[in-house]
Amino acid sequence: MACPKKKTSKSKRDSRRATWRRKADVEALKAISLGKSILSGRSNFVYPTDEEEEGEE
Template sequence: MAVPKKKTSKSKRDSRRATWRRKAEVQAQKAISLGKSILSGRSTFVYPTDEEESEDEE
């Protein structure tokens, strides 16, 4: 079974976690922003509706 040879320092561990959390926070902000723009009706984002998807399958 593979095991790490040396213990990872707390600063390296914390740095990796901070990077991971920062990426997640940016994606969450983008998703909220997109959702708000779609709900407000001012969106230029084009997304498929149920009618369009069913026409493509036929």
């Protein structure tokens, strides 16, 4: 028969949540940075423009 597991401490729970949130914050900063560089025109990122899409059809 299954027995109950031990309760996870609040500090361990908070630590896991903080890690999860920190990862989300880092990804959000990367997305904002990429968007800013694309809008400023200084990016090395290659993305399709409307003119290129029309030429392929």
